[in-house]
Amino acid sequence: MSVQIGFIGAGKMAEALIGGLVSKNVFSKDEIIACAPSQLTRDRVESIYGIKMYEKATDVVSKADIIVLAVKPKNVQDLFEKEKVTIGKGKILISIVAGLTLTKMNYYVPDAKKVRVMPNHCCMVLEGAMGYTCDPSMESTDIKRVNEILSSVGLAVEVPESQMDAVTGIAGSSPAFLYMVIDAMAEAGVLNGLSRDQAVELAAQSMLGSAKMVLETKKHPEQLRDEVCSPGGTTIVGVKILEDLGLRSAIASAVDGTIAKSREMSQE
Numbered sequence: 001m002s003v004q005i006g007f008i009g010a011g012k013m014a015e016a017l018i019g020g021l022v023s024k025n026v027f028s029k030d031e032i033i034a035c036a037p038s039q040l041t042r043d044r045v046e047s048i049y050g051i052k053m054y055e056k057a058t059d060v061v062s063k064a065d066i067i068v069l070a071v072k073p074k075n076v077q078d079l080f081e082k083e084k085v086t087i088g089k090g091k092i093l094i095s096i097v098a099g100l101t102l103t104k105m106n107y108y109v110p111d112a113k114k115v116r117v118m119p120n121h122c123c124m125v126l127e128g129a130m131g132y133t134c135d136p137s138m139e140s141t142d143i144k145r146v147n148e149i150l151s152s153v154g155l156a157v158e159v160p161e162s163q164m165d166a167v168t169g170i171a172g173s174s175p176a177f178l179y180m181v182i183d184a185m186a187e188a189g190v191l192n193g194l195s196r197d198q199a200v201e202l203a204a205q206s207m208l209g210s211a212k213m214v215l216e217t218k219k220h221p222e223q224l225r226d227e228v229c230s231p232g233g234t235t236i237v238g239v240k241i242l243e244d245l246g247l248r249s250a251i252a253s254a255v256d257g258t259i260a261k262s263r264e265m266s267q268e
C-alpha cells in the first residue's frame with residue numbers, strides 16, 4: 001500500500017477526518033500519514049488509528065499526493081515561511097483552516113491544486129456539514145476525489161468562494177445555536193419533572209430525527225411542521241408562542257450576523 005493522503009496537524013478535526021476515511025474505507029490506515037510537533041499527539045493518534053506519524057510537515061508533504069492542512073490559523077505562516085514547507089505541482093492541498101482564502105493559499109503554495117473547506121465540528125461524529133471551494137486548476141477527477149474524502153465525515157457541498165462566509169454562518173457556527181435550542185428544551189423538560197439527562201437526550205434525539213426527516217423526505221420544513229400540528233392540538237400552541245416571540249427572526253438574525261462577522265474577518 002502506498003501513502004495516499006497526509007495530514008499536517010493531528011488535532012480534533014484531523015482526527016475526525018482520519019477516523020471517517022478509515023471507517024468509510026476511503027483509505028486504509030497504511031495509506032494515511034500525519035504529523036504533529038508534540039510526541040503526546042503523535043503517540044495518541046498512532047495508537048488509536050494505527051497510522052504512521054511524523055514530527056515534521058516536510059516529511060508528510062514529500063510522501064503524500066493529497067495533503068490536508070489542519071493546523072490552527074496562527075501556525076500557517078510559520079509552517080510555510082519558517083519550516084519552508086512547499087507543495088509541488090500536481091499535489092492537492094485541502095485546507096480546513098478558518099479564514100485561509102484561496103488567494104492566501106496561492107501565496108504560500110502557488111503550484112499546488114488548492115481546496116478551501118469550511119467544516120463544522122460535527123465532523124467529529126461523522127455528521128459534519130461543510131462547504132468547499134476549489135481553485136480553477138482542479139480537474140473533475142480531482143474534485144470527485146476531494147468530495148469523496150470530505151464526504152467521509154458528513155455532507156460536503158461545493159460552493160463558489162464568495163459563498164464561504166454564508167457557509168460559515170449556516171454550517172460552521174450553527175451547531176452553537178442548535179445546542180442552545182436543545183438546552184432550552186431540556187430546561188423546560190426539567191421544569192416539568194424529567195431528569196436532566198433524559199431531557200437532554202430526548203431534546204437532542206428530536207433534533208436529530210427532525211433533521212433526518214428534512215433530509216430524507218425532502219419535504220419543505222414548513223410542510224413537516226404542519227404535519228405535526230393537529231388542529232386544536234398541543235403543538236400548534238407552542239408554534240404560536242414561538243411565532244409571537246420571534247423565533248424565526250431571532251435565528252435568521254443570528255445566522256446573518258455571523259455571516260457579516262465572517263465577511264468582515266475575511267477582509268482583514
Ligand SMILES: NC(=O)c1ccc[n+]([C@@H]2O[C@H](COP(=O)([O-])OP(=O)(O)OC[C@H]3O[C@@H](n4cnc5c(N)ncnc54)[C@H](OP(=O)(O)O)[C@@H]3O)[C@@H](O)[C@H]2O)c1
Nearest residue numbers: 009010011012013036037038041070071072073097098121
Ligand atoms: N474544531 C472545529 O470545530 C473547527 C471547525 C471548523 C474549522 N476548524 C479549523 O480546523 C483547523 C484545526 O482545528 P482543530 O480544532 O483540529 O485544532 P487542534 O485540535 O488544536 O489541532 C491542531 C493541530 O495542529 C498541530 N500543529 C501545530 N503546529 C504544527 C506544525 N508546525 N506542523 C504540524 N502540525 C502542527 C497541533 O500539534 P500538537 O498536537 O502537537 O500541538 C495539533 O495536532 C483550524 O484551523 C480551525 O480553524 C476547526
